[in-house]
Amino acid sequence: MVTKGNAFDPNCPTRTILDRIGDKWTVLVVLSLRSGPLRFTELRDGIGRVAPKVLTQTLRRMERDGLITREVYPEIPPRVVYTLTPMGASLIEPISVITDWAETHVPAITKAQAAYDELA
Amino acid sequence: MVTKGNAFDPNCPTRTILDRIGDKWTVLVVLSLRSGPLRFTELRDGIGRVAPKVLTQTLRRMERDGLITREVYPEIPPRVVYTLTPMGASLIEPISVITDWAETHVPAITKAQAAYDELA
């Protein structure tokens, strides 16, 4: 374990990753693709209420980051398939750690919130 | 491994946690407090450029979630000390997983971005 980078530096790339993980749609895309490639509409329908613009933004950014690949089949009608890259798939693990933590502590958090609000 | 909750539900509490972890200031507060309690100004100075309003918002929310405690000593001048709760401290682990992942993959991501931008 070296110097641990510096998450306090706004320009630290680690910060960018944190933002990605915290991004609602990015996480949902990763989870959606973990069981196999999907098309745009399939992602859209699976994720739920998401504007196409926003989904496209998310997918483009993830593609740029190397988390997913985007394959276009110039058929009619067109077909576009999104697939997790190995790096993208490796995100499932950290995400699981977070969700596990969340599920474990949600009751305590809910309770803490209730207690806090009680004093208001 | 049970039903895994449902991160796709916007009302799922897990989503809230994800947002917290993705929150820039929340993460920095946790990391700042990991070596011991700090006062408001100490946090402020350690974190860097953060508006007092924003820091207060963050701290209040974390207190409400049960991640930190806020102790006020009615002295003159006043003294307020923030401390990680056990639950707050338990966040360090998941955060480390993320930052480790980030540090590991940052080079690949940077490279992917460069390659992507190359085609523009």
Add this chain to the structure above:
DNA sequence: CCGTATCCACTGGGATACTG
């Protein structure tokens, strides 16, 4: 089918000044 093009509304960070 897979997006792009617009437009809107609003959240929420940031800077600054001020108070108990």
Add this chain to the structure above:
DNA sequence: CAGTATCCCAGTGGATACGG
């Protein structure tokens, strides 16, 4: 010292309509 009170502003998500 530890915030609160304002004001500002940009970015971003969302809805809708349309194009290749």
